[in-house]
Amino acid sequence: MADPSALYRLLYVSENRIAGDVAHVAREIEAILNASRRNNDALGITGALIFNCGFFAQVLEGPRDAVERIFAVIRNDTRHSKIQVMSAAEVEDREFPNWTMAYIGRSPSWEKALGWIRNDTHFAPDERCDRLFKIVMEMAYDSELSPDRTFAAPGKS
Numbered sequence: 329m330a331d332p333s334a335l336y337r338l339l340y341v342s343e344n345r346i347a348g349d350v351a352h353v354a355r356e357i358e359a360i361l362n363a364s365r366r367n368n369d370a371l372g373i374t375g376a377l378i379f380n381c382g383f384f385a386q387v388l389e390g391p392r393d394a395v396e397r398i399f400a401v402i403r404n405d406t407r408h409s410k411i412q413v414m415s416a417a418e419v420e421d422r423e424f425p426n427w428t429m430a431y432i433g434r435s436p437s438w439e440k441a442l443g444w445i446r447n448d449t450h451f452a453p454d455e456r457c458d459r460l461f462k463i464v465m466e467m468a469y470d471s472e473l474s475p476d477r478t479f480a481a482p483g484k485s
């Protein structure tokens with residue numbers, strides 16, 4: 329049986345359903361991030377959220393039961409749809425130990441990098457997943473170096 333306290337990482341992509349003008353979208357993203365930081369810290373969850381108007385991609389890592397609990401809430405959120413789990417597995421270490429939820433907003437490189445998820449059926453699911461995870465990681469690390477593009481809140485230290 330799966331160990332509910334084992335360190336677990338889940339990566340999914342979804343389609344944005346937040347409509348309206350830029351200010352409204354920004355307020356909704358802010359609300360998501362506020363909820364994430366409040367709840368994730370209490371649950372021992374860290375991760376990263378990427379948003380590019382059309383898509384979300386999110387990494388959640390923490391104790392398996394906590395990740396599954398918060399993901400059950402997230403997947404019922406009507407601000408996104410077509411949730412597609414790219415990977416979900418026990419892991420040895422956290423990749424985002426310092427962020428309750430790193431946020432990476434719209435950027436040209438992200439738009440370009442994500443194009444293949446939509447358009448390229450050539451890659452096997454595992455390969456797509458590895459590539460996506462790599463992109464999320466790279467963007468999270470990049471954003472640490474250029475904080476003007478992002479809003480990365482520290483987690484527990």
Ligand SMILES: Cc1cc2nc3c(=O)[nH]c(=O)nc-3n(C[C@H](O)[C@H](O)[C@H](O)COP(=O)(O)O)c2cc1C
Binds near residue numbers: 365377
């Ligand atoms: C793309 C997306 C990612 C989200 N990620 C998180 C998250 O990591 N943690 C979280 O608590 N809520 C997240 N939410 C918000 C939840 O769906 C829900 O609104 C929130 O947990 C409610 O928090 P509250 O009960 O404290 O008001 C996310 C929502 C969306 C649309």
